[in-house]
Amino acid sequence: MALPLMDPWLLDDPEAAVPALIELGQPAEDELVKQKAMWHFNPRVRSATARALKEIGTVKSLPGLERGAHDSRMPPLLPLPGRR
Numbered sequence: 001m002a003l004p005l006m007d008p009w010l011l012d013d014p015e016a017a018v019p020a021l022i023e024l025g026q027p028a029e030d031e032l033v034k035q036k037a038m039w040h041f042n043p044r045v046r047s048a049t050a051r052a053l054k055e056i057g058t059v060k061s062l063p064g065l066e067r068g069a070h071d072s073r074m075p076p077l078l079p080l081p082g083r084r
Helices: 006-012 014-024 026-034 043-056 059-069
Strands: none
Touching: 006 014, 006 043, 014 026, 014 043, 026 043, 026 059, 043 059
16 A cells, blocks of 8 residues: 655644554554654744654654654654663
């Protein structure tokens, strides 16, 4: 399942995008990882992505979340699993 143009959706309407991505589950995680949404230049996209992945993310999301956790442009949103 391809989810094209995810970045504009996350940027323009994150309050609608995040619950919809959570509802989609695994296909949404796959597309967020594929599109490297956690590496997006816009903090709104990174923040919305992190909120969605907090709920649906698996081990394949960890590289992007790790990057986001150490990105000075990213506000702290969530602790990574096994870290306090």
